[in-house]
């Protein structure tokens with residue numbers, strides 16, 4: 001997906017009712033979005049695909065739907081009150097706020113790595129097929145210099161952040177002469193830690209005691225319910241608890257459309273295992289989750305990024321990265337979280353959160369392997385991958401350009417459009433309505449009689465409808481209709497009585513598991 005295609009994707013999402021900016025009539029609210037009619041259908045289908053693969057198809061995974069508000073001690077135990085921070089810095093002239101680490105990283109990308117990339121591209125052109133990029137990077141003095149500079153800056157940034165040495169982060173910004181993109185000035189405040197949790201107040205209790213947080217992840221609702229779920233469902237370890245729900249983060253820099261939002265949705269699963277078996281299950285879930293993605297996205301758009309620097313509670317972590325237009329970025333995280341969360345809740349609440357293992361006759365706090373994916377990021381990846389422009393013959397046989405959303409039929413917002421050939425022929429529209437009414441309880445259908453048939457096909461292509469059914473005069477005689485397939489443009493005549501079966505088979509979620 002190129003930069004240009006990304007811009008088209010954003011405007012396509014708005015024009016065709018997938019995504020609108022929140023409170024647009026008031027000029028919007030930054031990094032908050034509303035899903036429109038087709039967007040909410042697509043989003044629901046992605047959720048369904050996840051839920052089926054995680055809950056329905058695993059005997060040992062059950063789902064819950066926990067509340068967004070939780071006891072404030074939850075967030076103390078989880079570490080979010082003390083450590084869910086980003087380093088921020090303000091520019092005194094523009095009054096704009098930035099993430100200090102991102103300012104440095106962007107400097108490295110734009111001012112250092114871009115030069116290295118330019119040199120590499122020049123050499124690639126010069127040497128042609130004989131070019132060996134890896135060798136060039138380790139032998140060309142200029143490229144080696146850029147790579148070394150980038151490494152030095154990023155290592156210093158990491159060390160300063162790990163040691164909470166925010167003064168040095170500011171020194172680094174000053175030494176690199178990083179200017180505010182808005183004002184162009186270098187008039188910076190000090191770097192401070194900024195907690196990403198939104199808070200609100202319980203109506204009945206004044207002051208600190210009534211302070212509540214909007215959950216920044218859904219996972220903690222699973223942890224505190226661990227024993228409730230295990231006892232009521234009589235699950236034996238290893239088993240998992242899954243949930244889909246809203247999460248909120250007061251991101252300092254929220255941009256790239258729905259990639260980084262302040263209100264978003266997560267699909268998370270915590271898999272409880274016997275201590276010592278976490279590595280095996282971590283590897284299992286890495287592979288299983290990658291497979292889930294490859295049913296929708298091309299393999300070359302996906303890769304693992306293993307974390308070298310681990311969070312204090314993790315003993316292994318990896319991201320599944322997707323090739324977004326701005327490069328490979330995290331789409332999903334798989335984390336081996338040890339017994340950190342359950343132990344922390346056990347300590348702070350004073351309640352035992354242990355499992356009695358009948359096989360070894362012992363109680364223990366289970367270890368946890370987590371899979372966590374952002375639903376909105378998955379939506380962005382799915383749309384980005386599916387949206388295409390191509391040249392196809394139009395109704396007169398001439399070449400024309402069409403915008404088509406080649407989303408998997410099982411995920412498509414509308415499965416089938418029912419189109420009478422002409423609008424003002426009662427016998428055609430009546431028959432088409434009859435067919436539409438007979439299909440609408442089986443899958444999402446749309447009835448459309450406005451405009452020429454070619455234009456109606458294009459409208460359906462743009463929202464990703466995999467099948468269009470056209471009712472013509474012959475249909476009145478032979479009870480057959482034309483079914484047009486979105487991607488191949490193939491048209492065939494089928495019996496009206498077969499439409500439901502033919503479409504159902506081709507839009508079935510089961511196809512994604514084949």
Ligand code: GAP
Pocket residue numbers: 216217218219249251258259260261262264266268330331332333370372373374375376377
């Ligand atoms: N429970 C673990 C957890 O929350 P995370 O890496 O912070 O881990 C998991 O988030 C996933 O949630 C990410 O891989 C990403 O897809 C999504 N996500 C995180 N922050 C987001 C944001 N501000 N906007 C949209 N999606 C976000």
